Amino acid sequence: MSNAEVINIGIVGAGFIGEIHAAGYAHNPRARLAAVADIRPEKAGALAAQYGLKSYATLDEMLAAEKVDAVDVCLPSPFHREAVVQAAAAGKHILVEKPFAINLDDIDAMMAAVAAAGVRLMVAHVCRFMPEYMVVKSLVAAGKLGRPLFFGAWRESATPGWSWNNWLLDRNQSGGTIMDLQIHDIDISNWLLGTPASFSMHEIMAPGRPGPAHVVSNLVYDNGALAGLEAGHLMPASYPFTTGYRLVGEEGAVEFLSPREGEKQVLVYNGDGVTTLRGADLPPVLAGDPYAEELAHFVDCLLTGAPFRVSPAEARLAVATALKLRESANRGSGLVS
Template sequence: MSTLKVGVIGCGSIARYRHLPEYHANKNVEIVAVCDIVPERAEEMAKQYGATAYTDYQELVNLENLDAVSVCLPNYLHAPVSIAALNAGKHVLCEKPMATSKEEAEAMIEAAKANGRKLMIGHNQRFVASHQKAKEIIESGKLGKIYSFKTTFGHGGPEGWSIDGADSWFFNKEKAFIGAMGDLGVHKADLMRYLLGEFSEVGSFIETNAKSYSEVDDNAVCILRTENGVIGTLAASWAYAPGGDNSTIIYGENGILKLEADPEYSLIEEYRNGEVVNHKLSKIQTNEEGGQTTSHVIDHFANCLLTDKEPLITGEEGKKSLEIILGAIESMETKKIVSL
């Protein structure tokens, strides 16, 4: 295929600020269809991008002239809609968290395999320049043995970002299933797996203590242990106002890596011998910039389809990152450390 024909299901903020403009900017992609249960939203986006508007996702996924879809819907719809699209022979890019249970995630992976289609999960943290550089440094052995880490993703909450504000599905347990942990924590779980390998255990404190209208968690702190004994903390919050925090610090035998922890330098290497290396790299994405930055997710997905390569974040990868979050919920419920 020379031009990729795509459809976007869900015309809320993530579609408006990420998927649609990034597909539009890719010269190998044509947006042919958009879908939203609110007809005005679908029509507005269809008009903007020269696509056809739908209100029923089944109609969209069954279109013949369609190669792939982005699933930009509330969390509880990720699995059913992705599976319907895969069964209709379409490749799928699904927003995170990929599903609301391990079973759902497995059903998505199975549907991709059965239909010979690609399934990618939108974990954009792996594409951030500082994170890729940190992986390179860790793998080079320069840091020596890794001992510990702390990673944080917090901002003022989705009401400032979501198209529905405080009435957003993000705060509805039935639709979201999980709050800051699913919105932000799963990103950091994926990042730490990417940098440090698989995790074996998780413990957590998960609270709803910042937003009275929220039925889901808005503050969470987890302790994690990798299979080879690196221990650290992961915090996810919708209560970091006015400024957000998207930083990670990695502590090793020979020094420390600071990722997105400094306003000027995206990555700082500090070593025991006094050496300091400051990296000015392209900035991590934030929602505050009005979506002017690129997530690289769309370009990667399109490139994988056009060149028939496996995406960096397959369904299996998405599932492993989701399982850390599911383990954290279980830990909070049982008051025990959970084996993954």
């Protein structure tokens, strides 16, 4: 594809994340939304009408009727495999939401289908496109903090109640809090530190609430670095979504605390000095929206042939890490109640 071309996108799944992706593509002149598919006609129709598109009940119908170059899969995790394999067989490039899947069999089937069809696939790990995480990655890559020793991250929210049929609260469909929420920080930790070699997870669940949990995970990496990750879906409804991280290196440290108000800032500590990065000091993202930035990256890589920031192998590693953490709890090194 030449740099003058536009990528035609078909979205399958018109729920919460499908709406976010549609809005993100609207900022990008190199992307053209072509159609929306969803088994719920009212959802597909409403999202399609917002952007002047046609809507379809199934991915099959959309692919038969519309000329699309890529399919954006915004379906619940259990349906990723079917949609990705179908899109690949039709010769379409694919963006699929995180997690890649909740088991490795589905992931391996998707990777095999993509390889056989000669198409490209990216998994939408959006944190890699957030300025605060782009900063810490660039500092580590440039050796500004010395050898990384420890990465700590946390991500807390009220119990999600917005998903279709509450599928996020069904651990058999979502993989639980570790796969839906902590997967973000697992991926970032692997992105910064490499391949984990040791796994330990503790999980607490509230009585009478079989879906959401509070999860604490510990990883030891091949290079000796440690990670401690906390994620919770048990906060009260009044509690605002909160996230942050701290990376400690041999020669410095960097910290991000999500603000309750005001702009984001990242603090970089070296020796006796501290540098505060905020606003214009942080890496720019399209329209100030990391989702728009992520989608623009996907489109640009399709047009130029450049590698994706998130490879399928890296997205697979995030899921494999979550599964090994969960297995460590099931073996008794963690606590499930």
